Amino acid sequence: MSTETTTEQVISGLLAVTEPLRDEVQRLHRRLEVSAEDAKILDVAYTTIYTPVGALLLAATRKGLLRVAFEVEGFDQVIDELGRRVSPRILKSPKRLDEVAFEIDEYFGRRRMNFDLALDFTLSSSFREVVQRYLPQIPYGTTESYKQVAARVGNPKAARAVGTACATNPLPIVVPCHRVLRTDGKLGGYLGGLAMKTSLLKLEGAA
């Protein structure tokens, strides 16, 4: 003796029978990453990696590395900001960041002193970009003062602006703003926190 099937039973059956498994959704996501990259419509690709100083968010355009962010900045907020300022065509797509992740891993393993990566300074404006482009010239394991950096970029009075350029560096670690200190040798500021700045200087044997 069977009872009449209700609409609710039909619908819950329909939902049960179409229910995707977790790995099916993940596979589709990976397929989308590949086809978006091939179609050249993936404007920003990002991933997260784990390092001895904590998790990092890495984001890149087709031009190069766009952003390195510390966990304290809030990864979701950083991704939202990239969506507004660069392009909403953003996907979590680790492949484009493979080389970056590899070099950062070597850096933390003390097997790399200079990064050899294409950088995209879209997020930096005028003088800040000048400063940020200069910073990789400060050798591994050494430091300069904000004032020295100002002189090096041809604007000796601009120590304060150099400070701002360091504080707004979209590419920390890779663009080594941690190698810039106050003239009195004090740390100055750091987006990732002062403990982070100290850790990086210690890693390089500069503190």
Add this chain to the structure above:
Amino acid sequence: MDMKKPFETIVVEHSVTILRVCRAVVGWHDAEDAWSETFLSALRTYPDLPSDANVEAWLVTIAHRKAVDIIRKQRRTDRSLTLPSDRTSTTSTSGSTNHDLWDSVQSLPDKQRQAVAYHYIVGLPYVDIARILGGSADAARRAAADGVRNLRKTINDVEEEGARK
């Protein structure tokens, strides 16, 4: 200020619903192609979508267009719509199997299958479904109601047959 979400968030929020819809509308075999074409096409035009647009209705509209193309191709070739064997377990709510329900969904007329999927899987109101399918909201409502009635009938027939054995 543009408050549009990053596309990754759109994928995370809607991928399961759109895959369900694709499965119901184009069948198991072509569902993943339909899903992939839908999200690739959505990513392409996402920057032009107004920030106050209903993202879910927009995605279903794209998925519908992709599904129409796929169904047209299926009609020209041999359409294999069977459910994979690992999905044919007996459901707990009724005595029938997933397999029976799946077969009856796939044998519904296109409009009914689409209306059922868009209303009962996604939860779109009939006004939105009418815009996607063409025709009036009343026609969309009737298509969904007819679809569900047909599904209930098939399931009841199967169960009665089972009870007679």
